[in-house]
Amino acid sequence: MNARLFxxxxxxxxxxxxxxxxxxxxxxxxxxxxxxxxxxxxxxxDSLNRSLALILAALILFxxxxxxxxxxxxxxxxxxxxxxxxxxxxxxxxxxxxxALLILLTCFLIPLSQMVGLLYILTPxxxxxxxxxxxxxxxxxxxxxxxxxxxxxxxxxxxxxVKLGKLATIVPGPSVFAFGxxxxxxxxxxxxxxxxLVWEKLDRRR
Amino acid sequence: xxxxALTARKLGLFSCEDCxxxxxxxxxxxxPCCPRCGAPLHLRKPQSIARTLALITAAALxxxxxxxxxxxxxxxxxxxxxxxxxxxxxxxxxxxxxxVALVIFVASIIIPLAKLLILGYLLATVKFRSAWRxxxxxxxxRLTEAVGRWSMVxxxxxxxxxxxVKLGAVATIExxxxxxxxxxxxxITMFAARNFDPRLIWDVLEEER
Numbered sequence: 001m002n003a004r005l006f007x008x009x010x011x012x013x014x015x016x017x018x019x020x021x022x023x024x025x026x027x028x029x030x031x032x033x034x035x036x037x038x039x040x041x042x043x044x045x046d047s048l049n050r051s052l053a054l055i056l057a058a059l060i061l062f063x064x065x066x067x068x069x070x071x072x073x074x075x076x077x078x079x080x081x082x083x084x085x086x087x088x089x090x091x092x093x094x095x096x097x098x099x100a101l102l103i104l105l106t107c108f109l110i111p112l113s114q115m116v117g118l119l120y121i122l123t124p125x126x127x128x129x130x131x132x133x134x135x136x137x138x139x140x141x142x143x144x145x146x147x148x149x150x151x152x153x154x155x156x157x158x159x160x161x162v163k164l165g166k167l168a169t170i171v172p173g174p175s176v177f178a179f180g181x182x183x184x185x186x187x188x189x190x191x192x193x194x195x196x197l198v199w200e201k202l203d204r205r206r
Numbered sequence: 207x208x209x210x211a212l213t214a215r216k217l218g219l220f221s222c223e224d225c226x227x228x229x230x231x232x233x234x235x236x237x238p239c240c241p242r243c244g245a246p247l248h249l250r251k252p253q254s255i256a257r258t259l260a261l262i263t264a265a266a267l268x269x270x271x272x273x274x275x276x277x278x279x280x281x282x283x284x285x286x287x288x289x290x291x292x293x294x295x296x297x298x299x300x301x302x303x304x305x306v307a308l309v310i311f312v313a314s315i316i317i318p319l320a321k322l323l324i325l326g327y328l329l330a331t332v333k334f335r336s337a338w339r340x341x342x343x344x345x346x347x348r349l350t351e352a353v354g355r356w357s358m359v360x361x362x363x364x365x366x367x368x369x370x371v372k373l374g375a376v377a378t379i380e381x382x383x384x385x386x387x388x389x390x391x392x393x394i395t396m397f398a399a400r401n402f403d404p405r406l407i408w409d410v411l412e413e414e415r
Contacts, residue, residue: 010228011221011226011228012213012214012219012221012226012228014221014223014226014405015344015347015348015404015405016213016340016344016404016405016407016408017213017214017215017221017405017408017409018211018212018213018408019212019213019214019217019219019228035211035341035408036340036341036344036345036408037341037344037345038344038348071366071370072370073370073371073373075373075376075377076373076376078372078373078374078376080369080370080371080372080373081370082366082369082370086369087365087366087368087369088365089369090365090368090369090372091365091368091369091381094368094380094381096381096385096386098386098389099361099365099381099385099386099389102361102389102393103361103362103365106358107362135242135243135244136244138224138243139224139243139244139245142224143224146351146355146396146400147355147396149355149358149362152355152356152358152359152362153362155309155356155359155362156359156360156361156362156363156365156366157362157366159306159309159310159359159363160363160366160367160370162303162305162306163298163303163306163363163367164367164370164371166301166303167377168373168377195225196225196226199225199226199227199242199243202242202243203242
């Protein structure tokens, strides 16, 4: 039988294991580990509302970004345009299923599941009622978080733009702006989300 | 270093990797789980040194074909050109696109190499119980973990090129064998960084006394 001993006023630093005590009140600003400087706690005002709004915006942008081509190329009589999914499809066609799957995961499935998952978790919390299975979903989100690489993909678009711009006529498609905006919105959402707060609200032991 | 520093492990406390809750468990419980979020609890990342070492070794071996083999094969009007990561960078420089050349050079050549060297170095310092600047070494680890995923950029560039440049006989690009090897290097080094437990750096300092 596991027993809970400490309130969240004491945290073990994840980088050096030192026990740090957090002030019981007034947690504004960023608190760092006394020994190694790792960030222990960041103040995130109005986290629930802001996260929810930003994630919803991100999801909408994500759908737009994937529905339309982000780049098209024209050279003489030939023209071609591509979305993320057609790129994946092309790799699959070229007998590179592993690579296709990796890109599908990191740029589509994982970001999508994270956004949908967070909406699933955070929306019921607005009504102070944890969603069923929310703990598992949130753990999944935290574990897969380094594998969502949309902003890296965005950089890839920019590099491809430069590389091909010299060879042929490249026209950025409607999705480019959606992708660009998406990056900022996702960054803002990550910044607004307060995981310790979410865990406190999901705590069923109260 | 202050050997009186109070750590969770000294008190027999588990710090949950997912929800940061501190908890204690019965001694005869082989698989303790976090009472709040259900995550498996470990005092330290399991077999951190062994796993990290195995992973960086694998990545180091795969780094060779990733750079030696071509990453793209471009066919233009009957002519075929194989490009490795490095030859792509050189091409950008020759073309005057210094910014892009720098991005690809850093992301695809410097970062993976640096990750392998840094993780190898950190493993060595833990193995040989070094007391050299633990705070800086921890910062080095944080940097390594944060920056690794950006190496994937070249894979995405190849994906886009391959999807776009399908212009019949005028030009077609296909992904070369290096693409798979390079993707493997990035993925494996990401796992390697995740498996390394920076707390080990500080553990050896305490055992010093």
